[in-house]
Amino acid sequence: MPQRSSLNWNFPITVEELVALGQVNIVNKSCCDIQASLQRVGIADLANKRLDALSGGQQQRALLAKTLVQKASVFLLDEPCASLDPPSSAQFLRIVRQLAESGLTIVVSSHDWGKALNAYDKVITLDQTVLAFGTPDEVRSKLETINSMGNHCCG
Amino acid sequence: MAILIGIICPATGAVLITHRRLLQANLISHSVVPGIVLALAIGVDPSIGGVLSGLIGAIVAEQLASKRNGEQDAIINTVLAGTLGFGVLLLPLLEMRVDLESILFGDLLAVGSADLIRTLISGTSLLILLKTSYQKLVYLGLDPEGAAASGLNISSLRLLLGFVTAMVVVSSMAAVGVILVIGLLSAPALFGLYQAPSLHSAIVRSAGFGIIFSFTGFLLSIIFNLSPGPLIGFLCLCSLPFTRE
Numbered sequence: 195m196p197q198r199s200s201l202n203w204n205f206p207i208t209v210e211e212l213v214a215l216g217q218v219n220i221v222n223k224s225c226c227d228i229q230a231s232l233q234r235v236g237i238a239d240l241a242n243k244r245l246d247a248l249s250g251g252q253q254q255r256a257l258l259a260k261t262l263v264q265k266a267s268v269f270l271l272d273e274p275c276a277s278l279d280p281p282s283s284a285q286f287l288r289i290v291r292q293l294a295e296s297g298l299t300i301v302v303s304s305h306d307w308g309k310a311l312n313a314y315d316k317v318i319t320l321d322q323t324v325l326a327f328g329t330p331d332e333v334r335s336k337l338e339t340i341n342s343m344g345n346h347c348c349g
Numbered sequence: 350m351a352i353l354i355g356i357i358c359p360a361t362g363a364v365l366i367t368h369r370r371l372l373q374a375n376l377i378s379h380s381v382v383p384g385i386v387l388a389l390a391i392g393v394d395p396s397i398g399g400v401l402s403g404l405i406g407a408i409v410a411e412q413l414a415s416k417r418n419g420e421q422d423a424i425i426n427t428v429l430a431g432t433l434g435f436g437v438l439l440l441p442l443l444e445m446r447v448d449l450e451s452i453l454f455g456d457l458l459a460v461g462s463a464d465l466i467r468t469l470i471s472g473t474s475l476l477i478l479l480k481t482s483y484q485k486l487v488y489l490g491l492d493p494e495g496a497a498a499s500g501l502n503i504s505s506l507r508l509l510l511g512f513v514t515a516m517v518v519v520s521s522m523a524a525v526g527v528i529l530v531i532g533l534l535s536a537p538a539l540f541g542l543y544q545a546p547s548l549h550s551a552i553v554r555s556a557g558f559g560i561i562f563s564f565t566g567f568l569l570s571i572i573f574n575l576s577p578g579p580l581i582g583f584l585c586l587c588s589l590p591f592t593r594e
Contacts, residue, residue, distance in 0.1 A: 196495045205367050205491040206545045215488050218499055244546050 195261040195271040198253075203246050209256045210241040216263035231263040232256075235289055251282025255289065268299040275306060287313040307337075350460055351577070353468045354524045354533065355563025359555035361475055361517045362534035363541055364510065367548060368490045372422065373407055374534055376429045377511060378518045378527050380406025382436030385452060385519070385527075390443045396467050396519040399527070403515035404508070406432045411507075455526035455578030457570065464523040471516035478513050479552070482506060487548055525578040536585035537562045539592040562588070 213231055217223045232238040235255040240248060245256060254274055261269055271290070275283040283306075291313055294300050302314065311317055311330040319326040319333055326336035365374045384402025385395040410428040414421040440447060451459055479486070488496040489506055497503050521530040541555025566581035573580075 196492055200494045201492050202367075202369070202490060205487075206542060206547055206551050207487060207491055208546050211487060211547055212491070215484065215491070215495075218484060218488055218501070242546070244544075 195257050195269065195274055197272045198277060205245075207245050208241070209237065209243055209245060209248070209259075212245055212256055213241075213260045213263050216260040220264070227263050227265070228259075231259040234262060234293065235259045249282065250278050251285060254278060254282070254286050258286075258289065262293070268301065269293075271300060271302045273303055273305065275304065275310065283310065350465055350468060350524060351563050351567040352560055353465075353472060354521050355537075355559040355561075356556040357468065357472045357475060357517055357559075358521060358530060358533040359537035359541060359559030359562070360552045361514060362538035363551045363555040364479075364486060364490075364548070365514065365534060366538050366542060367551065368486070368510070370507075370510065370514075371531075371535060372425055373410070373511065374514045374518075375531050376410055376425050376432075377403040377407050377515050378530055379429045380432035380436075381515060381519055381522075381527050382433050382452065383439055384436075385522070386436050386439045386443070386445065386447060389447055390439075390445055394463070395522070396516075399519035399522070400512065400515040402432070402436075403518060404511055407511045407515075408508070451526070452522060453526045453528045454576060455522070455524050455529060457524060457567070457577050460523045464520070467516075467520040471513070471520040474513050474516050478509060482509070483549070486510070490548065525581055529578040529582040532582040532585035533559065533562065536588050536592075540588070543593050 209232070210228060213228045214223070216231070217227065229238060229241070232241055235258050237248075237252055237255050237259065240252060240256070245253060248256065258271070258274070261271070274290070275286055278286060287310060290300055290302065294315070304310065311334065314330060316328065317326070317330050317333040318324060319337060325340060326333040328336070362371070362374075365371045381399035381403040384398035384400070384405075386398075387402070388395045388398025406428055410425045413428070414424040417424055437449065439445070440449065448456070448459075450456075485496070485501055485506055488499070488501060489503055493503055517534075518527050518530050521527070521533070525533055537558035538551070538555040540558040541553075542551045545551035545554055562581060562584060566584050567577050569575070569584075570577035570580045
């Protein structure tokens with residue numbers, strides 16, 4: 195799933211067309227897959243809306259639906275909550291959580307240090323090297339230790 | 350002929366605007382000139398030379414601009430001026446007597462069956478591009494990085510779009526001229542893009558508005574006995590206050 199900044203948001207495209215782009219390399223394309231993907235992220239009713247007419251949170255869910263239609267087992271989401279307001283961000287992470295619990299492996303790159311960490315099973319903190327790895331609580335504790343030693347690695 | 354140009358140019362323009370490639374199209378419209386002059390000098394159909402030199406200009410500009418981050422516009426405009434200048438210089442160097450004004454600004458009186466055939470060929474090439482690569486064009490316009498990451502050959506697709514643009518430009522040569530064609534590529538498409546839900550819809554709407562622009566321009570040119578190219582260019586300018594974001 196791409197970062198928001200890499201997209202041309204003025205491009206005229208419907209949500210359904212956007213999700214169909216996820217199938218660009220798939221031989222047996224199916225509109226049922228597109229509908230299913232939209233339903234999984236809860237925006238099936240917005241299929242015919244223009245992408246730039248949606249809210250930021252809905253746009254991110256549309257991009258997630260495009261990613262999911264690829265039928266991979268591992269997904270990489272690049273800063274999916276960047277520039278989202280807190281409620282939209284929380285809602286997006288709830289959907290990501292549901293997808294993970296349905297058996298998908300989802301890798302998320304993020305700069306969010308707050309409560310958002312709780313949405314993930316495992317967290318890796320990187321700053322040139324691996325600073326911490328483990329559950330959200332373990333990583334938070336490790337980072338607090340590093341910061342208390344004077345290494346303000348994490349803002 | 351006028352109606353055909355009115356359909357093809359704005360339809361191509363809608364794709365170019367959404368892909369942010371209108372400056373490249375303007376470059377192509379200038380760099381077709383040396384190819385047209387050379388083709389006339391050696392007795393080849395000018396559209397062949399025009400398309401070739403238009404594409405060469407676009408490729409040279411793309412190569413130079415890719416190495417100069419943030420200075421692409423300056424590079425493209427320099428190549429644009431340089432290729433047009435080269436084309437104009439070729440006339441005395443080759444001792445040719447060509448009506449440069451009619452190439453640059455059109456000459457409706459000079460329109461013949463060859464121009465109609467060129468227009469039909471360029472229209473067909475646009476249709477083939479849209480039919481075979483519509484989804485790829487949508488992907489490229491929305492998310493070039495994502496399109497490349499998903500395995501699309503975006504350089505080939507852009508070259509193909511450049512080829513169709515060059516075809517459209519040379520086929521409009523007689524009607525509105527290679528320089529003024531940029532107005533017909535832009536203004537009707539601005540109307541067509543307004544609230545268009547998809548690229549397909551934007552293309553169809555732009556073509557519809559293009560018919561109105563083209564028909565009005567050619568009608569006024571007949572009524573007032575004025576050259577249609579400059580008239581359509583001016584009409585495009587007058588329409589700008591009526592376009593909406």
